[in-house]
Amino acid sequence: MGGVDIEFSKEIKILGLTIDDKLTFNSHVAEVCKKALNIYKQLSRAAKVSWGLHPEVIRLIYTATEEPIIMYAASAWAPATKKLGIQKHLNAVQRGFAQKLTKAYRTVSLNSALLLAGILPLDIRIQEAAALYEARRGTDPEQSHGEGDVELVTAYAETPHPAEHMELEFINLVDQQQVEAHNCQAELLAICKATRVILDRQETSFGIFSDSRSALETIVNHNTRHPLATEARSNLSCCKSQNKTVNLFWIKAHAGLEGNEAADKLAKEAAKTLKRKPHYEQCPVSFVKQKIRMDSLAEWNRRYKSGTTASITKIFFPDAIDAYRTVRKIEINNVLTQVMTGHGGFSEYLNRFKCKESPSCTCDPQQVESIPHLLFDCPVYGFSRYELEQRAGVTLSAENAKHIIMNKEVRQAFLEYCINIANKVIARNK
Ligand SMILES: [Zn+2]
Incomplete structure (x- = not known):
């Protein structure tokens, strides 16, 4: 043009969306994740394990800045979230936030951290946003969400x-x-x-x-x-x-x-x-929205249950849908997170990560000091366990923990019991 060669370009950026020549959206996702991680880095300075920003503030920052940045134009590239490479990018961003939110150890799995933080996996959120957009526009190809047509706003x-x-x-x-x-x-x-x-x-x-x-x-x-x-x-x-x-x-x-x-x-x-x-x-949009959210939760639940990680978290929350409704009612702090993930100052964990020679409990060299042992078996805490059982009228066991957590009358007493034991053990192992 005007004697100047115009080169072929592999990418163009239109309205903030980077479109590549093969429509993989890899570079777009890489870019938004980089943007989101920058915010995370600044946040890290202000949100330490034992001091700093309150988890609710971190949640607010997450939902008000991170999600919108990443989910921008989601309906255009939502299909790309099915690819592993893109999921890895998204997971990296989300893992950091979930960790800060729950004040969890860095070794905690994404599965556990997300569940305790009460936030949906990003790729599911992105697909959700895309589905809602399609439904609102009336172009949902499957019409699977509602009965009858979706009620559209007047143009x-x-x-x-x-x-x-x-x-x-x-x-x-x-x-x-x-x-x-x-x-x-x-x-x-x-x-x-x-x-x-x-x-x-x-x-x-x-x-x-x-x-x-x-x-x-x-x-x-x-x-x-x-x-x-x-x-x-x-x-x-x-x-x-x-x-x-x-x-x-x-x-x-x-x-x-x-x-x-x-x-x-x-x-x-x-x-x-x-x-x-x-x-x-005509089916109101709010109904469709609710239906899409139910589908998302079901997908997350399937992923959570089939995942090999989060085995300790599953003792407390075997079901992600129930957990999503319950975790917000619990004030999560770093001690409780250690209990619910097993990643904390307990001999079993310290031994696994080569910080302590023996994984055994003080009660018996043969017993591994793990969360289930401490909470449900260890004779050292037999008295407070008995006391709680009498007060709450329940038997404490690994099988019962999930019911106790769901029961709002005994939940608080049980959590206090967990925190008490954890505090003692963590102090001893320091
Ligand atoms: Zn013991």
């Missing part, structure tokens, strides 16, 4: 120009504040249908009464692009041009209001007797 181009927005508000007929968090798809449909009816009527003044505040809020907020809300808004502005007044009212549910109770009753009867095609059967 920007199809919403009215902001200048055409009519002022919308609803009148509050409820004295106390009560905001429901549940999905308001059905209520939205009802309000939307009411606006359709109003369009065809001759009268000029109407009131729409709903006991769903979230549905009303979705409708009066012009920034929401729920398809039912956009239709309701466009119907309402149509009513306005026909010189009809429509007031929206928020009323209290199940408060004995005559009309509302009658409507509830009719709805229940209709649901029992009518056998016809539903008026609206």
Whole structure:
């Protein structure tokens, strides 16, 4: 061009995504991982085992910076995460963070560290993000996630120009504040249908009464692009041009209001007797999202269970799905992590990594000082074990540990028991 040779290039960078000539995305992943590791290095200075940043702060840094950096444009390169080379890159980043989060020894396996940190493996997260993107866009080729079509938001181009927005508000007929968090798809449909009816009527003044505040809020907020809300808004502005007044009212549910109770009753009867095609059967995105997360957890669980590592962690958490829900309720510190990974100041571990000559316990030279022995067998701690068993009404054993952890009444006492023993042993082995 202009007498200058333009060379072939193996890579181009568009919108922050490095695309190589073979579409392997190796260089893209290498680059984002490098970026993420730089943050990790700075964090390492501030998050030591016995002092420094609180695990919750590290988790926040992880979810707010690391995941977004790595998951950028994930839907474009998600298939590449199936390759081992790329998984290795991702694991290296995640292992560091999981270790800092749990304050674990560097020898702890990724499987254990992730489980105790309560974070999903990155490659699974990336595939999750890609699946959600496909579902939102309505291009999920398998349609495997929901029943029926996924409810798509109205495209920007199809919403009215902001200048055409009519002022919308609803009148509050409820004295106390009560905001429901549940999905308001059905209520939205009802309000939307009411606006359709109003369009065809001759009268000029109407009131729409709903006991769903979230549905009303979705409708009066012009920034929401729920398809039912956009239709309701466009119907309402149509009513306005026909010189009809429509007031929206928020009323209290199940408060004995005559009309509302009658409507509830009719709805229940209709649901029992009518056998016809539903008026609206698009599947809300939140449902799809939940479903995708369930699939991700199942995949992680399969990986965790089939992995050869994390044998001590599996005594406490044999199931990754249960663990994911439980670990956040436990305050993880470096002693507890040593107990739950077996990697810590215990003779068995110290001997394995050549820091101590003998792996045996103080109670008997024949006994290996391992976590199961210390917690469930060792006579030295027999008294506190007996005390805990009496107080909690459970038998302490390796088979029972998983049930004790899941039981929120005895969990705390059990964890304190573990920490007490570990503290004594670690101090002795120093
Ligand atoms: Zn012992």
